[in-house]
Amino acid sequence: MLIKIYGSAVFGVEAQTISVEVNVDQGIGYHLVGLPDNAIKESNYRIAAALQNTGYRIPGKKITINMAPADLRKEGSAYDLTLAIGILAASKQIASVAIDEYLIMGELSLDGSVNPIKGALPIAIKAKEAGFKGFILPIANAKEAAVVEGLEVYGVENILEVIEYFDKGMPLKRTLLDAKTEFYDQLELSDFDFADVKGQEGIKRCMEIAAAGGHNIILIGPPGSGKTMLAKRLPSILPPMTLEEALETTKIHSVIGKVKNTGLMSQRPFRNPHHTISSAALVGGGSYPQPGEISLSHNGVLFLDELPEFERRVLEVMRQPMEDREVTISRARFTVTYPSSFMLVASMNPSPGGYFNDPNAPVTSSPMEMQRYLSKISGPLLDRIDIHIEVSPVPFEKLSETGITEGSKDIRQRVIAARNRQTQRFQNMEAVHYNAQMNTKQIREFCQMKEETNVLLKHAMERLNLSARAYDRILKVSRTIADLDGSIEIEGKHISEAIQYRSLDREGWLG
Incomplete structure (x- = not known):
C-alpha cells in the first residue's frame, strides 16, 4: 500500500515541504531514497526500537521510501516521526484518514518519546503557506511553532499519542499562544542597566549616539576601564524590537535550535564570540551551511572583545556582510x-601590554609597539566603524560615589525619539531605516550644513589631519547627534562633537 505523508526541510531561514512516499509491498528489504544523509539512513534502527517499545513493529515486507523532491539533500533526525507514521499507515497498522492534512516532524528516542527539532518556526510558517491543517511536532517546540496564527499546532511527548490520534481518534492537546501579548509583556525585561556604570559619562554619551543612529563603535582603553561592562549594556538602550524584527530574529535562532520554548524572542540578541573563532563560525558556513555569529546577531549587537586578537582573515570576511547586511553562502548544489x-x-x-604609554603603568609599550598592535586591524574594516572612542580608567572618587546615575530607561527614551525622526526621514526608502545605513547620495541629501559649519569641518579636518574616509562618518554621526537634539539642521556643536569620535583617524594619535 502506498501512503504519502509530509515533512519539511530548512534551507537558510526558509523551509520547503518534503513529500515522503512510503510503499509496502511483497518481498523483503528497506530502501530509503531521495538524498537522505546518514542521520536519516540510521532512522530505521530508532524507528524499529521505538515501535517495538510501544506495541507496534516494522512489517517484514519490502519497504520503499522516497523523499521528494529527490534532488534536494535532506539532513537530520527530525524525519523519524514522519517515517514511522508513514510506515504504520502504509502497512495498515493504523488508519490513514486525513494523515496528509498534517505536517509531521520529530526525532524519536528508542522508548518512543519525541525529542526536539531545529527550525520549527520556519517549518510552521511554510506549513501555513502550503495550506496544511495542522503541524504535529515535539512538545518542546510547540510554543515556537504556535507563533504562527491560523495553524493548528499539536505538541506531543510520545509517538503513541500520534498513533492513537490517527487510529483511534484520541484528541491531541492543541498549543495556543497569544504571541503578541507575550511578546509585549517581555519587552521591558533586561539583565543589564547603565545605572550600574560609575563614571564614564562621556562613553555613555557615545553609546547613546551609537544606539540612536545604529552606528558601529570601537572602544579603546586599558584593562579594567569598563569596555565590556559598557558593551553588555548597549542592548538595554536600543529601541524595542518590532514584531517583524522579532519574527526574523527568532527564525534564525530556530534554525540552529537555540529558541527556548517561549514563542517569539523579545530581547535583541547580544553575541560575544571568543577571539579564537573561525571565519565559518563567524559568518556562517560548513558542509551544510548554518548561520554564523553575525546572523545570530541580526537586529542586535555583535561584540568583539580584544579585536586585534582575532585572526585578520576572520575579521576581513565581515566586510561585505557589514555593507550589504546579509551574507550569501554558496555551495555546488x-x-x-x-x-x-x-x-x-x-x-x-591600545597596546600589547594593555596600557597607554604611561610610566606608572604595570606594563608599558613604546609608540612603535602600540602602532604595530593597532595596525592588526585593516583600514577597510575601520572604515566601517563610525565611532572610535578612548576609554580611560575610572578614578576611585567616581567608583565610590553613592549617588544614582542615569539608567537605561531614560537613555532609551531619547534613543527611541531619535530613531522615530529617522524613520520619518527615510519612510520612502526601503533599504534605509537609520542614519548608519545612509550611502553617499543620501548623506549629501540629508546632511546639509550652513556655510560656517562646513568651514568648521574643513578646518578641523586639516588641523587634526583626519583621513578622507572620516568625512562621511563624521557627517553620519553629526546627523544622529542633531536628531538626539531634535535639530533639523546639523550645527557646529554637532560637528565638533562628532569629530571627537574619530580617534583612530587622527595622525599622531599615539603621540
Missing part, C-alpha cells in the same frame, strides 16, 4: 542567504 543587520561593538587595548 545550492546557495543560502542569511540576514546580518547588526551593530558591531568592538573593544581593544
